[in-house]
Amino acid sequence: MTGPRRLVHRGRVLAAGRLVHRDDESRARATVLGTWQVGDTVLEAPDVYVVRFASPRRLPAAEGALLGGRPLLAAPLQPDEVGEHVEADLLFVRGDTLEPRTLQPAMLGTWFAVDGFVQGRPLPPPPAPPREVPVLGVSREDLGA
Secondary structure (H helix, E strand, C coil): CCCCCCCCCCCEEEEEEEEEECCCHHHHHHHHHHHCCCCCEEEEECCEEEEEEEEEEEEEHHHCEEECCCCEECCCCCHHHHHHHHHCCEEEEECCEEEEECCEECCHHHHCCCCCCCCCCCCCCCCCCCCCCCCCCCCCCCCCC
């Protein structure tokens, strides 16, 4: 295979997800949590996190925009450039080599320290449902209408 024709996205793109490198783990996690919205999925590989959007969003390409469905593409590859990596979860381009990644769900619950939370007293029971009181013998005339 020859190298990809283009190595980077340009401008703003309609992204399927966002790639976050794990060079600085605390910064990467903060970026993931700042990007995540209800319905999004967070996936991970040893060197990256991926926030897979529930619906496409317009992102600056420089913010790690990912295109495609499967595989997610970190570069604007054409179908003939993906080649045998069509089953990969994510494709990077390093020089003229494609590097596939397998992604696993990220365990976001382990990111939060809950040791300092204090258990308070339990909530009171919910109030009783309102009683229905029938209104008998009231007509429009009784109300002055």
